[in-house]
Amino acid sequence: MEQPIIDFHLDAENHWVAKLSCGHFQHVRHNPPWSVRPWVISQNGRTGMLGFKLNCKKCDTGSPPDQE
Numbered sequence: 001m002e003q004p005i006i007d008f009h010l011d012a013e014n015h016w017v018a019k020l021s022c023g024h025f026q027h028v029r030h031n032p033p034w035s036v037r038p039w040v041i042s043q044n045g046r047t048g049m050l051g052f053k054l055n056c057k058k059c060d061t062g063s064p065p066d067q068e
Contacts, residue, residue: 023065
């Protein structure tokens with residue numbers, strides 16, 4: 001199920017994580033060639049992606065919201 005990004009934070013390993021409107025978290029790494037997301041490495045890039053919808057597999061499986 002697609003859910004919009006509402007915020008970002010860094011995890012314990014300094015990887016960017018998107019917070020989705022459903023309450024789930026999803027890593028958004030820029031790790032070419034496997035995941036190409038150059039927007040994640042700058043504040044302007046991340047701000048520009050607020051509202052962008054990501055596929056939330058946790059919603060598809062009925063998982064409860066992630067803990068902050």
